[in-house]
Amino acid sequence: MGSYHLGRHLKILEFALSSMLRRRTKNLGLVLVFAALVFLLSSIVFLTGALRTEALATLEASPQLLVQRAMAGRHALIPLDYGELIARLPGVGSVTPRYWGYYYDIYTGANYTLLGIGDQGLESPGSTPLRLVEGSFIMPGQRRVCLIGEGVARVRGTRIGGMVSLRDARGWMQEYEVIGLFASPSRLLTNDLILLPEADLKAHFGMPDDRATDLMVEVYNPHEVDNISRKILERLPDARPISHAEIQRTYETLFNWRGGLLLAMFLGAMAAFMILAWDKATGLSADERREIGILKAIGWETSDILELKLWEGAALALVAFLAGVTAGYAHVQRFGSELLMPVLEGWSTLFPAIDLAPQLDPYALGVLFSLTVVPYIVATVVPSWKAAITDPDRVMRAS
Amino acid sequence: MKYHILFGLLSAELGLLATLHLQSAPSAERLQSELADKRALVSKLGLTDLALWTEARYTRHPSQADRFAAFQDFPSSIEHFPAGSIIAPPEPLRMPVEAGSAPSRHRAP
Numbered sequence: 001m002g003s004y005h006l007g008r009h010l011k012i013l014e015f016a017l018s019s020m021l022r023r024r025t026k027n028l029g030l031v032l033v034f035a036a037l038v039f040l041l042s043s044i045v046f047l048t049g050a051l052r053t054e055a056l057a058t059l060e061a062s063p064q065l066l067v068q069r070a071m072a073g074r075h076a077l078i079p080l081d082y083g084e085l086i087a088r089l090p091g092v093g094s095v096t097p098r099y100w101g102y103y104y105d106i107y108t109g110a111n112y113t114l115l116g117i118g119d120q121g122l123e124s125p126g127s128t129p130l131r132l133v134e135g136s137f138i139m140p141g142q143r144r145v146c147l148i149g150e151g152v153a154r155v156r157g158t159r160i161g162g163m164v165s166l167r168d169a170r171g172w173m174q175e176y177e178v179i180g181l182f183a184s185p186s187r188l189l190t191n192d193l194i195l196l197p198e199a200d201l202k203a204h205f206g207m208p209d210d211r212a213t214d215l216m217v218e219v220y221n222p223h224e225v226d227n228i229s230r231k232i233l234e235r236l237p238d239a240r241p242i243s244h245a246e247i248q249r250t251y252e253t254l255f256n257w258r259g260g261l262l263l264a265m266f267l268g269a270m271a272a273f274m275i276l277a278w279d280k281a282t283g284l285s286a287d288e289r290r291e292i293g294i295l296k297a298i299g300w301e302t303s304d305i306l307e308l309k310l311w312e313g314a315a316l317a318l319v320a321f322l323a324g325v326t327a328g329y330a331h332v333q334r335f336g337s338e339l340l341m342p343v344l345e346g347w348s349t350l351f352p353a354i355d356l357a358p359q360l361d362p363y364a365l366g367v368l369f370s371l372t373v374v375p376y377i378v379a380t381v382v383p384s385w386k387a388a389i390t391d392p393d394r395v396m397r398a399s
Numbered sequence: 400m401k402y403h404i405l406f407g408l409l410s411a412e413l414g415l416l417a418t419l420h421l422q423s424a425p426s427a428e429r430l431q432s433e434l435a436d437k438r439a440l441v442s443k444l445g446l447t448d449l450a451l452w453t454e455a456r457y458t459r460h461p462s463q464a465d466r467f468a469a470f471q472d473f474p475s476s477i478e479h480f481p482a483g484s485i486i487a488p489p490e491p492l493r494m495p496v497e498a499g500s501a502p503s504r505h506r507a508p
Contacts, residue, residue, distance in 0.1 A: 013405075021401070057434055057437075058449075059448075059449075061442040062441055063447065066447065074465075110453065113450070130439055131439070132433070132437065132439075149450065151450070188450065189449060190450060192459070247447055315405055322409060326415050326419065330419055344485065346458070346485070347480055347482070348453050351453075355426075358423070360416075
């Protein structure tokens with residue numbers, strides 16, 4: 001009995017495929033359009049998923065709490081006195097000033113991020129040597145040296161042993177010897193980075209001795225970060241605490257395929273797909289109507305015709321969906337998302353090459369499946385059902 | 400039998416996807432092994448953001464920017480960097496704001 005039913009379903013499937021082959025040009029066109037849309041959507045999903053995973057995993061080690069100072073609605077240098085006040089709050093461990101800023105290089109048109117590292121940071125207890133540094137790291141007391149990211153090395157055409165010259169706040173050119181390079185695997189973090197000894201950085205930007213860019217606050221109990229932030233704001237109303245959780249949330253939002261321009265691209269592709277499905281749903285061709293009429297006239301049940309159309313829709317949608325997803329995966333994994341890069345790069349002169357392993361996220365694939373395959377099958381079956389419940393004679397005459 | 404061709408085609412597509420996924424496993428393992436090194440770098444240098452878009456302060460360091468950063472240059476100036484359109488507005492902007500309930504991070508000085 002079971003094999004009879006299976007055989008019957010397979011025969012209907014066989015008939016559906018024969019019927020599709022008779023309209024092979026139209027169906028091939030549908031497969032290509034369907035697959036192209038799924039390719040675009042899945043590329044976005046794979047790329048943003050990989051970037052989000054990378055950002056959240058690496059920035060897991062970012063500071064627990066940063067305190068900046070805002071003045072006239074802008075970020076301003078923070079007095080070191082603030083650090084002493086914050087350090088006296090219960091639950092706060094160390095408070096370390098950070099010195100950093102931006103540098104626009106008129107020769108290359110690129111913006112660099114300049115970061116200073118003090119002797120305190122270099123000698124932090126328990127710190128292991130950084131494996132993502134080629135060459136050597138800055139030693140305590142060392143001056144006029146720097147470590148640079150891969151992007152800076154590329155646009156400046158320099159390597160270890162070369163020099164990087166930067167115009168300082170007084171307009172004088174200062175030269176720094178490149179003693180190390182941040183290795184390629186770290187380029188998503190360090191591509192535009194120039195690491196200088198803290199004293200050199202302060203002199204370069206002309207920073208007052210009693211100010212820092214912001215403060216890095218260690219909180220003993222991570223659950224207390226919000227409380228400490230509140231206490232800091234009570235005592236220092238012009239402070240602006242940024243917690244680790246907020247940094248993570250920023251990247252959750254940033255690489256969410258349901259937000260921003262990627263959403264616009266996503267919606268555009270979905271709209272195109274819906275038009276395709278709508279076109280399919282609003283009417284059958286004369287040939288298809290005649291076929292349904294003949295099948296009914298020779299004794300096919302309505303349920304058989306629905307199954308036939310279900311198989312037609314499912315075969316086309318599954319072939320196209322899998323082709324689109326496979327191409328999207330290969331696009332991100334093998335070809336570095338080249339088609340999406342012009343959108344993603346924007347005006348960034350130093351955009352790093354992205355080498356990420358996309359993940360087959362069942363949730364995202366499920367959403368993609370239910371937004372493409374399911375509506376397409378419904379759009380195939382509904383008009384056929386309408387035709388199948390009509391008198392065969394009327395259907396054939398109408399066509 | 401045409402359905403054999405269909406099942407063969409679907410199996411081939413699934414096989415190709417599985418092969419691509421398996422091929423990315425060494426690269427995923429390498430990325431995983433580099434993760435500890437990257438975290439050490441982030442921790443040592445106190446990094447907060449990915450170095451993706453370097454054209455403006457708020458695109459280089461989205462986590463450090465004020466929510467009005469794109470409009471800092473002069474009042475009511477419009478967004479002018481393409482990367483700014485990729486970055487979705489922060490969550491609080493999309494929620495109805497009750498009187499006196501500004502999020503702490505963006506509280507006016």
